[in-house]
Amino acid sequence: MLINHPLLGLRDSSEFIYMGDAKLMNRPSWRSKNIKSKFIEYGYFRKNPAGIHKELWYHEQGDRSWLVVTRNTVTHEILKVELARNLKRKVNAK
């Protein structure tokens, strides 16, 4: 699989470390209600769809950026690649 890195262009997926479901970017606040069940959900449970999946890839053997890759888990087709920090900034700005 080739990942079209927003800054570096096409890179081989073996340069990256896969970190799974991009929901990991949304760590629950320690102050929120039902904190226990939220953290159990965050730590252990995954949607794991057959189809479109948003996931985190860390460019360890490259520029060490975190990417959010939208990929089809049935075909391995990569549909979109974004810098995780840009997405997070957008969420925080809201």
Next chain:
Amino acid sequence: MKYSGFKVLWEGLSGNKGWKPLWRNPSPKKSYDIIIVGGGGHGLATAYYLSNKFNITNIAVVEKGWLGSGNIGKNTTIIRSNYLLPQNQPFYEFSLKLWENLEQELNYNSMVSQRGVLNIFHSDSQRDAFVRRGNAMLMSGADASLLGVDELKKLVPFLDFQNSRFPIKGGLWQQRGGTVRHDAVAWGYAKKADSRGVDIIENCEVTNFLVKNGRCFGVETTKGIIKSKKIGVCVAGSSSEVMGKIGINLPIESHVLQAFVSEGLKPLIPGVITFGAGHFYVSQSNKGGLVFGGDIDGYNSYAQRGNLPVIEDVCEGGVALMPMIGRARLLRAWGGIMDMSMDGSPIIDKTEIKNLYFNGGWCYGGFKATPASGFCYAHLLATGKPHKDAKDFLFNRFEKGRLIDEKGQGNQPNLH
């Protein structure tokens, strides 16, 4: 149909006209006492133990494809009971004991071959860890012995003992481990379950569950609605997809694991050998091909095929351990979808929906577990209580913090 030496002789003399299909091809009835969703090894074993040990025979096994089309027909066939943790090891030893009698019990040759499993170690600290593991095995009633370099040189002289980066210091040996002809396991269980009246319904996909007031009472399938008092899901790599149909989220990710077979070679590799410094395990099939594998590809996948980097990595591991295979040609490679749980251990449990049960999260070690998984799941379905050797394989271990983390690496879905 009963197999025997006499039967083989008789059929040989009478033109082989008396062999019959091993199971019927029934249409689904309106209702059953128990429906097993998924006709892989675990589903069929469950149906066999329910019908033959727990005397429940009004059962259907509903399988999306043909029997044996899942991981039961795709794995690298290794069986062993060399686990460390007390929640795991007695279960796998129970499984190995069931393997030892399986062929007589099923009257079916599944080529159970206890040719031994050898885990190589390369450093002093790894040796300590293997001694500890060996002791845990002995305490569960399994067999284990520690082999030094001299013994290894006699048993497997072709290893690269002098490898300057990963010199070989010894190995943990389990003689009772070995290999089994994987799809014959599915066929044997199917044959014996069928002979007790279990309906095995192939090419029938479960598309939804019938649930009312928090109780499950049947399934919707591509062959219509089938009702049942209890429903046991057992679909391995499709676990999240199937349970997702009624909104149950699982601590599981689906990943692809590849397996490889070389061209046929003369008898060469005595048992199963695993590399301790990379991920590579190998055995030799009765046809002569080297059967080997390594790590999962490492990203969520339902594609049933992997990518090149892992093929390279596995082959590099193989050549580092036994340089002699460097010129053997790779004939075939394929991938299967694994239900990777967040602590590397399985789940055999009730669900939050009444009468709906779940068996999954086997990662890439579920083949060896087939008999015990079937037995323990049958126990749960028949009695409502977990079997004593599977009592820790519960959903609530994640919230209780009682993970069964064999590798001690914390929650991540790439363990086994």
